[in-house]
Amino acid sequence: MTKDSTQDPLLDGAPAAPEAADGASAAVELELTADELQALCRDRLCPACPVAAQAEDDRLRALAELDNTRKRLEREKEEHRKYASEKVLAxxxxxxxxLDLALEHAPKDEAARNFxxxxxxxxxxxxDALAANGLVPVGxxxxxxxxxxxxxxGQDQRDDLAPNTVTRVLQRGYKLSGRLLRPAKVMVNAGQ
Known part of the structure; x- marks a missing residue:
């Protein structure tokens, strides 16, 4: 069988088509599976080929970028889930x-006890409902x-407390899942 100039160079090492019984060449279509084609390509590709090295480098970079994007989206989704209720809670x-003010200024007589x-x-x-959603009071x-x-x-002057200590909480502060939602408004001891 002679090699013709239109033959695929990748198929040089492929087995020749079998001869027909009568001695004439039979036209046999060469069909390769995907695995056989990949193996053939790997055998023919030069390991030191810069094109192959660049393609492999590009493939690895694309996979790393895809993995980083997936991780970033997971972090953003988790943060969004964690702080989605922030506006409602605020x-x-x-x-x-x-309610705190009502309790602070509630009358002390027996008639208002049930109220x-x-x-x-x-x-x-x-x-309790706010705590179930991650809200924690501070101050x-x-x-x-x-x-x-x-x-x-403001500042208070108290001898029974150390300097730089909270003497009164005027408005309680709150944290939502570790993030400060509102600071506590306080009076601080000026010290001696």
């Missing part, structure tokens, strides 16, 4: 502040003043 804080108890139960139910009297959690609105 809008509920004034209602919670009003005050109802307001306190409503406040606790609201706090306690007697705690050390930290600018990350507190907003100082």
């Amino acid at each position: 809008d509920l804080l004034p209602a919670l502040d009003n 005050v108890l109802g307001v306190d139960m409503t406040r606790k139910a609201l706090l 306690e009297a007697g705690a050390e003043f930290t600018p990350e959690l507190h907003e100082a609105v």
